[in-house]
Amino acid sequence: MLSAFLLLVCCCVVSTIAARTLGSDGHVSRAVSRAKCQCYVVSGLEPGYFQYYRFWDFRSVPFDPASLKNFNFYPRIKNGTATAAHASLSAENGPSKPILLKDTPFTKDWNIQNWHRKGNEIFPVTMVNSNQNVFITKSYSTDDSTHLVLRTTRNENYSSTAEIESGVRNIFHCSLRVRFRLLSKDESILAPPLGEGIHSQHIQTIPQNIQPASLVHRNARKNPPPDGACAGIFTFNSTVSESDIEILTSDPPNRVHYANQPDYDFVTDQVIDGASIIKDIPIPWTSWATHRLDWFPDASRWYVNNQLQAMNTYGVPDDPSRLIINLWSDGGVWSGNLTVGESVYMGIESIELAYNVSGPYPIYGKGLYSSGRLAVDHLKHTQPGQKEHEALRGIFPQTKITSDTGTAKSRVCKVGCQIDNVRHDGNPEVLWGFSH
Incomplete structure (x- = not known):
């Protein structure tokens, strides 16, 4: 395994170079912005210094098999302008039928789950994940462009649920952004039929004695989604190494649960103090907004x-992880219990990710998005107590990577790019660039 990868840059050097590359309008000049990004930084309290970047765009997906065959879900920019949705998605016609995500090249990067969990005394309702619940469509009642949808539906004997997981399972620190909203209860969208084909032995038979969740006053929308479902966006290695964004449809529509797991001690039957945060955000989750998780060492x-x-x-994950987005209901205390026949829909316009990896790098898309750059351990072996930005400070413009055989290789980030405050979402812009 390769030793620690030390990447980037003293802040004063960055600011000096950035000043030479930014145009008069505050954006990077075209000539410089065409240079290939070698590392990525993010806004906020820490810049991040990530080596890899991906953006999956669901806003203008064509609804025909020929166009979808090689569709890579990357944002399309033509002549400096973001392209509009496909012509077949006009307001008059709309899509003829939804597209199952399993039938697109997206599955080269993400795995659509089909596992099930039988009901028990703690989680009374059987959960069955189905690829029929992960699809691309368009709302008829709004002006939204196309978007990815996750669906959960309460059937009489089980909940049909949705989950996607990243193909890369050794992500080690990242900045993950998902632009989404939960659709209102009566919003009209074209959705595929349920088709799990589950067998009778998967259906739970535990008697149902669940009490309805207590009513919570909600005032952001007239028709919020039904109570009883949970939407999750999180990094995951295990139940004790996980960082979460979770939304409960029984909550007010601006309330979000943030946590580093575990946040509950089953031995003492107590919530772990400091592990979770409940926050009322300024934009309700029934409106489009970009929800972001930055997972750093500290x-x-x-x-x-x-x-x-x-x-x-507290409890920051310290293990290589995969990413998960899901929508589910199991009748338990956390998710609550959907009424039989009701569904909840989560619309997603885009998924954006800047990240590092630990160990060999399994290329996203089997070459579809490959950068071809060297796989490295990202600060896996920094000294105890040494912060990531401290380890990076003062080593720009060149770092050394030593392989297991002792061979030294030079590594330099000559072109650093920002992913926030850019002209077009999903198109990083150069923050500094030079030849050396």
Whole structure:
């Protein structure tokens, strides 16, 4: 395994170079912005210094098999302008049918889950994940462009649920952003039929004696989604190494739960003090907004539209992880119990990710998005107590990587790019660039 990868830059050097590359309008000049990014920084309390970057755009997906065959979900910019949605999505016609995400190249990067969990005394309702619950469509009742949708539906004997997981499972620190909203109860969208084909042995038979969740006053929308579902966005290695964004539809529509797991001690039957934060955010989750999780060595930070909402230094995950987005209901105390026949929908416009990895780098998309750059351990072996930004300070412009055989290799980030405050979402812009 490669030794620690030390990347980037003293702040004073960055600011000097950035001043030479920014145009008069505050954006990077075109000539410089075409240079290939070698590392990425983010807004906020720490810049991040990430080596890899991906953006999956669901806002203008064509609804025909020929166009979808090689569709890579990357934002399309033509002549400096973001392209509009496909012509077949006009307001008059709309899409003819939703697209199952499993039938697109997205599955080269993310895995659509089909596992099930049988009901028990703690989680009374059987959960069955289905690829029929992960699809691309468009709302008829709004002016939204196309978007990815996750769905959960309460059937008589089980909940049909949705989950996607990143193919890369050794992400080690990242900045993850998901632009989404939970659709209102009566919003009209074209959705595929349920089709789990589950067998009778998967259906739970535990008697149902769940009490309805207590009513919570909600005033952000007239028709919020039904109570009884949970939407999650999180890093995951295990139940004791996880950083979460969670939304409960039984909550007021501006309330979000942030946590580093575990946040509950089952032995003492007590909430772990300091592990979780409940926050009322300025934008309700029934409206489009970008929810962001920054996972750094010393802290997890959560943002909405790049505005910091919460930070937690307790229980920060310290294991290589995968990313998970899900929508579910199991009748338990946490999610609550959806009424039979009701559904909750989570619309997603985009997923953005800046990240590092630990160990060999499994390339996203099997080459679809490959940068071809050297795989490294990201500060995996920094000294105890040594902060990431301290380890990076003062080593710009060149770092050394020593392999297991003792061979030294030079590594330099000649072109650093920002992913926030850019002209077009999903198109990083050069913050500094030079030849050396």
